[in-house]
Amino acid sequence: MIVEISHFLTILATGLFLLSGLFATFINNTEYISNLIARTYSHAFFFLIASFGLYVWLAATDNFSVLYIASHSNTNLPIFYKISSIWSAHEGSMFLWIVFLAIWGFIFNFKISQSNPLKSLTLGILSLVIVGFLLFLLLTSNPFQTILPIPPINGADINPVLQDPALVIHPPTLYLGYVGFSIPFACAIAFLIKGNSDIEWELMVQKWSIMAWIFLTIGITLGSWWAYYELGWGGYWFWDPVENVALMPWLAATAFIHSLSVSIKSKKLRVWTILLSILVFSLSLFGAFIVRSGIIDSVHSFANDPERGLYLLGFISLIIITSLILFVLRFSKIQSIERIKRFSKESFVSINNIFFGVLIFSVMLGVTYPLIYEYLFNQKISVGAPFYTAIFSPIVLLACIFLIFSVDSKWSRRLKSNLLDLPVVVSTTSSAIITLLFLYFFDINDLYMNLLIFVGFLIILRYMFEIYKLIKFRKYINPFSAIAHMALGLLLISISLNSSLSTERAMSLKIDETVKYKDLSINFQNINLSNGSNYDAIKADLLIQTTDGKSVKLSPEKRRYFTRGQITTETAIHASPIRDIYITIGDQLDDGSWVVNIQLNYLIRWIWFSAILMSFAGILLVITHKKSTFTFKKSIS
Amino acid sequence: MKIIFLTVFLLSANLLSDSIYNFENEEDELRFNTLVKEIRCPKCTSGSLSSSSAPISEDLKLKIVQMIKENKTDEEIKDYISMRFGIDSLYEPEFRTDTYFLWSAPFILLLIALTILFTRRSG
């Protein structure tokens, strides 16, 4: 009964969103119509939220007459996971995606005043996008299907690997990021349609864009952190197609927010900014398509049929192609008249856009190459981490060098950089010394790793000088931008040191045996049977002692879940700022000893810390964002 | 699954004797750890040998250990595996005629884009 109501509410919402979209695109924009569009949208939104609310209720109360809920949840799960099971597979996560899309639009509707020339059109475009997705949901991926007449008493189980707090938050955070960029996108399209280049759409969407970027950054970081502690192989990024397909929107989003601030500040790079706003949203949609169409094999992808893939691809193509046609038609209207001065800040951002564009291209190339190759040559090929690191390392390095030069650059003025400036000299020499010290003491062989460390420190020190100048001489620099870039420097350093210093070994240990590994002594105390509510486990107790007397007990497990018979390894991790001690157990050998895998992951916490620091800088920026700060300054040549 | 190993000598001065693979030195172990991340598990949907505990992955790891001890080069080891399990076992696509585009396109694109940008600028 409730599921039918929920289903009906969604259908109703679809109809109302459609109306809202049609009002905006076919009827002239009077004040009455604008209000009508806003109200229709709100009503549609309320119906959708009500529908989703009911659905959450159905999941929370174990209503197994709903096929999706019966397939992904059961009575034994804690309520937290009963609800999160909604987004553990295709239909439900699609539903969540759409709800989030609608929420962003609702907040936009609420916060932007009716007098804004772009508001109604933007809402209309958003509504149509929502309709497209709702039709996809209702027609090909219906979460409201029922099992009748007799519903099962209990549901199936979620994959135990998904029963984890981080994995509960990771998809919603990512989705908030992906769909958040629908706002700048819809605004950009509205701007193009209106054709009036005086409208400052960029200023309108700046806060929204940065917020969406923050969600994306945190979402990806959560995924990386989860993969590290849950999957047992100790890595934090695999360059898996599904990871890559989340990275591409992030790269585009980062380029976009940089280009956006240039367009706001000096009304330049407006063409780039519009193109990037279309690109970010397109890449988000493309990511959804890849993950749900089954076209790429990945442990991460939702199993799906080509029919859904075709619909999604068709819908996405429609959005992308219409946007681009509109863009091309209005191209000359948006182009700025003044040229960009060489090595002005604007110039550096446009160089930045190129670098990010090439990185996006490289990831896309790596993801699609196996597909094309197999199609052309009937041969499978793999493109993995070695390719991506080989491409990213030199390009990121080069981009960072431009970044360092850009710190001195001025808006609309040519850079007059003196290489003998104190900050430059001090930063460069200090970074060089630090790098050489690392090289010497830790025997770091790889040239790229050393260069990344050098550049990382250079960025940090360079920006620290700027912060010093801000505090002491009141020389203006955006402090949050400085923090975010220093976080980037920290990220590069952490990644390099983690890669260069980390070690691992597969050992065999008998009970009561002690072995040495590096500066640790590992005592295999005990191995016991244990269990949880839905699994059996073998738990090993290991006592780890360092040479300076500190000790810690770690207990990795191997679990067998009842419902699916699935076997998982639970890692045992001792985290500290310098390194993680990371342990898993393997099989038992013929001689009675157990395989124990130990990894020492250096500075891995710093990697996520850098990403969180970057997001934090963004959060501070949004909180302190005042429109008056971004008035257009006349260029002084 | 049966693994046939020699018994570990607990009091051995060789620090690597606790490794189940009994490497002779740290370089070998490092080579192994690196190789095992660059080779795909033949039976998994995706994932390297390093991240897989499937029987075939374990067998392959042992074979790699054996080949390292026989002083085979990384190249030879990768060739052995790709000949039997397909070139898609290697996460690093070999640099050949049909992968030139893959490896060079990003850099060529960067070069072209930067050139266009710089030649369009006024003084």
Place this chain on the structure above:
Amino acid sequence: MKLLLKLLILTVPISFLLMFFVLLTEDKSYPGADYDTYNFPKFELETLAGEKIFNSRIEGNDLLLNVWASWCITCRVEHPYLMKLKRQGIPILGLNYKDEREDAIEWLNKYGNPYEDNIYDYKGSLALDLGVTGAPETFLIINGQVVVHYQGEVNEMVWNEVFVPAIEGEGLF
């Protein structure tokens, strides 16, 4: 210049999306089948019966090599079809993969023996040399060379689509 840019901005994404349409709708060639040709690797093992067996058994011959084990459930499902192939006169050599000798012999006694001989590959070393990742897998060997490597259960459909074209081309069996 501007025109070129506009053209690129339209044509590149459109061709890209078209490419995905094509990829989504194409009929994949039979998954699990590999048609690389190579010489059968050298080996020196025993049969299930305990006799020595070498490459000579395979050199110059045309036969099927079927990888199986008593612990492999899908092999049980595949088994009747192998018996059918045997009745058709097709020579099948077995590769008993990571199994216990007694279990394997008992299995054959219980269900029937489609194999002319069985290589006992307890460690799976020959299997590894052949690129075997599990059971069941079947190789078509022509003149001592591996010509087809199929991973998975062989049934009527697989036989007709994967093996028959290779056999007919040679006019065998």
